[in-house]
Amino acid sequence: MGAGWRGLLACKCCLSAPFKSMVAVKTSDAMAPCPFSPPSPPCPICGQPTTTCVTRTSNRNGNAGRPYLKCGSCRKFITFVDKRGISSKNPECVCGKASRIQVAGKGKGRGLHYVCQSGACDFFDVARNKDGDQISLTEKLVEDLARILI
Template sequence: MPISINLFSIKRVTLASPPTQPPYCPCCSRVSKRLITRSSNRNGNAGRPYSKCLHCDKFLVFDDYRGNDSTNPECHCGYSSKRQVSGRSKPVAGRLHYVCRLGMCDFFSPGKDAKGIDVIIDMDLTEDLSRLSIIWYDSFIAS
């Protein structure tokens, strides 16, 4: 089913800032390490900075502005969340959801439409939105 978007109806977004320091891991409370995704990353995340807990081997957050709309739902930390879309290798590919923008808590909230139904975005559209920094595509192997 084709999607039609009126570009003139899109509102200007104020982006919230990413973490300024690597966050503490919400699982083990250790300071995470700031890393950069490989240039060979095929999921639209090449060269992006991110934080990972090396002790838990847990990805925490991308350390950039992509998906950081200040009007996103508030996470458990009291800050606006990060909007992202699950990648092809996830159980529900293209699922819009929100996570902690600062990587400090385990906040997760599915994106819902006006009828309360989960928003699923076509993967081709997902890649286009990712390139425009509107969302980020969370199916990647970071190392």
């Protein structure tokens, strides 16, 4: 790279804690657009702009390195911005698109649920088995799936 460079450009969100130690940044004061996606949609909660960020490599929920939207104003996680969990077989959300299936975090039982794929609406539905119980995954299975990026 040319003079003045220490590494990759980083978006404003990636430069804030806890991401600051993970990225190398251009030495100029100019803030770079996030390289992971096109312009982000507004926050569905407050309407302010969202920022694309990337989860830490140390993420313990199986999401290391995944890009996601975060509201800069209300500081809320909005949605992941990849295709993981999106399938035409999933139920439609309020937006009329196939929802995203995802796994609840470690402290929430690792249950499967559906959410709006773009974070534009508040769609939420529990994934249930034939007996009507929520489908849950073992910690080992979550780790194995994350390792192969499913």
